[in-house]
Each structure stands twice: as C-alpha cells, then as structure tokens.
Amino acid sequence: MIETVYDPVDGLVKLGLASLLMVVLILLSRVRNLGIARELGVAVVRAVVQLMIVVLLIAAVFQSQNLLFVLLILAGMQGIAAATSAKRVSEVKDPLRITLPSIAAGTFVILVVMILLGVMPLQAEFLIPVGSMVTGAAMVTCSLSLDRFMREMATNRLRVETALSLGATWSEAVEPYTRQGIRASLIPSIDRLKTLGIVVLPGAMAGMIIGGVNPVWAAEYQLIIFFMIVGAELISAFVATLLAQQSVSLY
Amino acid sequence: MIDPAPSAAALEVARLAKSFDGEAILRDVSFSLGRGELLVLRGESGTGKSVLLKCITRLIEPDAGMVCIFGTDAATLDAVEVRRRVLLVGQVPTLYEGTVRQNLEYPFSFKSNQHLPLPDGPSLLSMVGLSADLLDRPAAPLSVGQQQRLCIARALGLDPGILLFDEPTAALDPAAKVVVEETILRLNRESGRSILMVTHDVEQVRRMGARTLVLARGMVKETEGDAG
Numbered sequence: 514m515i516e517t518v519y520d521p522v523d524g525l526v527k528l529g530l531a532s533l534l535m536v537v538l539i540l541l542s543r544v545r546n547l548g549i550a551r552e553l554g555v556a557v558v559r560a561v562v563q564l565m566i567v568v569l570l571i572a573a574v575f576q577s578q579n580l581l582f583v584l585l586i587l588a589g590m591q592g593i594a595a596a597t598s599a600k601r602v603s604e605v606k607d608p609l610r611i612t613l614p615s616i617a618a619g620t621f622v623i624l625v626v627m628i629l630l631g632v633m634p635l636q637a638e639f640l641i642p643v644g645s646m647v648t649g650a651a652m653v654t655c656s657l658s659l660d661r662f663m664r665e666m667a668t669n670r671l672r673v674e675t676a677l678s679l680g681a682t683w684s685e686a687v688e689p690y691t692r693q694g695i696r697a698s699l700i701p702s703i704d705r706l707k708t709l710g711i712v713v714l715p716g717a718m719a720g721m722i723i724g725g726v727n728p729v730w731a732a733e734y735q736l737i738i739f740f741m742i743v744g745a746e747l748i749s750a751f752v753a754t755l756l757a758q759q760s761v762s763l764y
Numbered sequence: 765m766i767d768p769a770p771s772a773a774a775l776e777v778a779r780l781a782k783s784f785d786g787e788a789i790l791r792d793v794s795f796s797l798g799r800g801e802l803l804v805l806r807g808e809s810g811t812g813k814s815v816l817l818k819c820i821t822r823l824i825e826p827d828a829g830m831v832c833i834f835g836t837d838a839a840t841l842d843a844v845e846v847r848r849r850v851l852l853v854g855q856v857p858t859l860y861e862g863t864v865r866q867n868l869e870y871p872f873s874f875k876s877n878q879h880l881p882l883p884d885g886p887s888l889l890s891m892v893g894l895s896a897d898l899l900d901r902p903a904a905p906l907s908v909g910q911q912q913r914l915c916i917a918r919a920l921g922l923d924p925g926i927l928l929f930d931e932p933t934a935a936l937d938p939a940a941k942v943v944v945e946e947t948i949l950r951l952n953r954e955s956g957r958s959i960l961m962v963t964h965d966v967e968q969v970r971r972m973g974a975r976t977l978v979l980a981r982g983m984v985k986e987t988e989g990d991a992g
Contacts, residue, residue, distance in 0.1 A: 671858045672860065674823065674854065674858075675915075676870075677823055677847065678821060678823065678847055678851060678852040678853075678854070679851070679870070679874065679918070679919070679922065680848050680871055680874045680876040681844075681871075681874045681876075682875065685873075685874050763823070764784075764818075764823075764824055
C-alpha cells in the first residue's frame with residue numbers, strides 16, 4: 514500500500530525501480546531485434562520529462578489557486594487536442610475550424626454544467642485533472658466521428674447525390690452519415706460503461722483506491738467522471754459532424 | 765402549380781459554362797427542350813454530359829449562363845425547388861436499404877416533398893414495367909435493370925415536369941438496356957413528359973429515334989436532325 518503522506522525520496526526510489534523494468538524491456542527488444550528499442554527509449558524519456566514538467570506546472574497552479582492559470586492550461590489542452598484530431602481529417606480544408614470548437618464545446622459545456630450543479634468544485638485540483646480527462650475523451654470522439662463521417666460520405670456519395678436529386682436538402686441528404694459518425698464514435702464509451710467495474714477497474718477509481726480513498730467515494734467519483742466524459746463525447750461528436758457536414762461538398 | 769409561361773419551352777439552356785480548376789468543361793452550351801419532347805444528347809466520355817445535367821439541376825452551380833424551367837430562370841428558384849421540377853436519374857441505380865415500397869416512398873420523407881400525396885406503388889411500378897408483387901420485397905436483390913426501373917418509378921412518384929437521364933443504361937446488360945429504353949420512350953409517348961437523355965452510345969441514339977444534339981469540347985456542336 515502506498516503511503517498517503519508523500520515522501521519525495523521514497524517516491525523517486527520507487528520510480529527508479531519501476532524504470533528498471535522499462536530498461537529491461539528496451540534491452541530485451543534490442544536483443545530480439547524488434548526494431549522498437551530506440552522508439553521505446555525515446556517514448557519513456559519523453560513520458561518522464563513531459564509528466565514532470567506538467568506536474569511542476571500543475572503544482573504551481575494548485576499553489577496559486579488562480580483560475581486564470583487553470584483556464585490557460587485547459588485552453589492549451591484544447592489547442593493540442595484539436596491539432597492532434599485535425600491530423601485525422603486531412604481531407605477537410607482547415608480542419609482546426611472543426612476540431613477546436615468541437616472539443617472545446619464538449620469540454621467546457623460539461624465542466625460549466627457540473628460546476629453550476631455543484632457536482633464539481635471550482636478548484637484547480639478538480640478542474641485540471643477532470644478537464645484533461647474530458648478533453649482527451651472529446652478529442653478521441655471528435656477524431657472517430659469525423660473519420661467515420663468522411664468514410665461514410667465517400668462510400669455513399671451516390672446516395673447523397675440521389676437524395677439531393679429527389680428533393681432533399683443538404684442536411685437531409687447527409688443526415689444518415691452524420692448519425693453513423695456520432696454512433697460509431699460513442700461505441701467505445703458505451704461498451705466501457707456496460708462493463709464498468711466488471712472487466713477493468715477504471716483508472717481514476719483505481720488511482721483513488723491506491724491513494725487510500727474510500728472505495729465507495731472512489732466509485733461515486735468515477736461514475737461522475739464517466740458521465741461527464743460521455744456527455745463531452747456526445748457534444749464533441751455532434752458539433753464535429755455538424756461542422757464537417759457544412760465543410761464538405763460532393764464536387 | 766400555375767405555369768408562369770405556358771408557351772415557354774420546358775427547358776432552355778443558354779450559354780452555360782463551367783470550369784473546374786481552370787479547365788473549362790462546359791464552354792458555351794445552349795439548347796432547348798420542348799414541352800413533351802424527348803431529346804437525346806450524345807457525347808463521348810469526359811465531354812461534360814454529367815456536369816451539364818448537374819448544372820441544370822443545380823447540384824453544381826454553373827459559372828455562367830442561364831437555365832430556364834418552363835420560362836422561369838432557375839437561378840431565381842431555391843435549388844431544392846429546381847430539383848423538384850427537374851429530376852435527374854443517375855447512371856448507376858442508387859437505392860436505399862429497405863423494400864421496393866420504402867424506396868418509392870423515400871423522397872417523401874424530405875420536407876420539400878411532404879405536402880405531396882404518397883405515391884401509388886402498383887401504378888408506378890406498372891409504368892416502368894415492374895410487377896406490383898415486388899412492392900414489399902427488399903430492393904437490394906433486384907437485378908440491375910429492375911433497380912434502374914425502380915429508380916425511374918421513384919422519380920415518377922414526384923411527378924416532375926422534366927426528367928433528365930444520365931446514361932441510364934450504362935450499367936445494364938443488353939437485354940435490360942432495351943427494356944429501360946422502351947420504358948423511357950413509353951413515358952415520353954404516353955404521359956407526354958419532357959425528357960432529356962444523355963448517352964455516349966451511338967447505337968442507342970439510333971434506337972431512341974429522337975432529336976439528337978452532340979456535346980463536344982464543352983459545346984453543343986451539331987444537330988443530327990429530327991427523327992421524331
């Protein structure tokens with residue numbers, strides 16, 4: 514069991530020991546000539562450095578409790594998430610115009626609603642970690658919904674054209690494919706919800722239990738986070754497909 | 765609908781032009797389709813036949829020129845309204861999931877068609893030579909020829925003033941080709957519909973026996989005479 518009182522020396526020793534496992538894996542992959550040793554090594558170093566920088570930044574923000582810094586961090590997350598998602602929809606001109614509002618809408622609408630309902634306190638300790646989880650989920654859904662929508666549009670080009678010829682408006686003609694995009698992007702979340710706690714203990718809950726929190730409380734928080742994630746995902750997918758349908762054309 | 769210009773041609777195309785990425789596909793296309801006329805427009809592949817039909821129905825907006833539908837400038841109408849008056853039947857039979865009946869009724873799910881009465885399935889099918897027994901069967905297993913005739917029946921259900929056929933037999937075998945050609949001829953003869961059909965097939969032009977125009981290098985070049 515991990516102590517709830519943080520001892521920096523003990524923490525570094527344990528991290529060092531866990532890192533040995535990665536060193537062994539890198540050596541093994543080199544011995545077996547898997548061709549991933551270098552990439553794995555760089556990934557491990559990047560993970561450690563990135564996380565340490567973020568932790569120092571977050572610690573400073575926690576200390577200051579300045580909501581402007583919290584907003585800046587969340588805004589930065591939106592930008593990076595939007596740029597990542599935009600790479601998935603290169604066939605759309607200026608994809609950031611779709612991904613940024615979609616991810617931001619998903620994240621901020623849900624955060625604001627939860628704050629207004631009093632479910633989540635207006636504190637950096639909650640806003641940053643929960644905001645990052647929600648942003649990450651909105652990003653994945655945005656990418657999945659756009660990818661599926663674009664593929665459906667390519668496959669059903671003739672159907673869209675025929676519907677238009679038969680008197681459909683553009684939104685009526687593409688609506689089945691918008692729906693497919695939204696539905697497909699939510700499948701992972703719905704499956705995760707169905708198997709919640711049975712197949713795997715979700716990350717936040719597992720972390721809280723390891724950290725010594727009452728499991729019931731951990732479960733409550735996990736459910737709240739999951740509902741927020743699904744809400745953000747739905748909004749993100751909805752906005753993404755809506756904006757995408759206005760950005761694509763048949764010819 | 766009140767006909768705004770009872771003496772006007774069904775379709776009047778004047779100086780229509782369209783380019784894609786600087787390449788002129790249609791340069792100066794002018795022709796007219798009389799009321800109740802069957803007009804065939806022949807052209808080799810890639811001469812812009814499909815683009816022309818899409819410009820007429822405003823699936824593609826032309827760069828220049830004018831299209832008049834029964835005397836009304838199409839540019840003054842909403843694009844959806846243009847497509848309700850001039851209905852394009854494509855080259856590849858395009859159906860949706862479900863039965864033959866559901867496919868016939870599909871266009872009536874759109875707002876622009878909701879004021880129209882639902883079509884009489886058996887009579888639509890009979891107009892294109894299909895049996896009413898097919899109505900409640902899935903549309904997907906029909907032969908390609910039957911599918912194309914179903915597409916024509918679906919278009920007829922909307923009672924458009926003008927029908928445009930974009931190489932309607934290109935995807936069909938010779939026997940099905942003849943059946944679809946006969947269906948189009950019958951529609952023109954019996955219901956007096958104004959029909960513009962495009963094709964690349966010289967033999968088909970002969971079989972249709974209608975006034976024929978040729979589209980080449982982005983222009984309607986010649987009239988091969990009335991065959992009537």
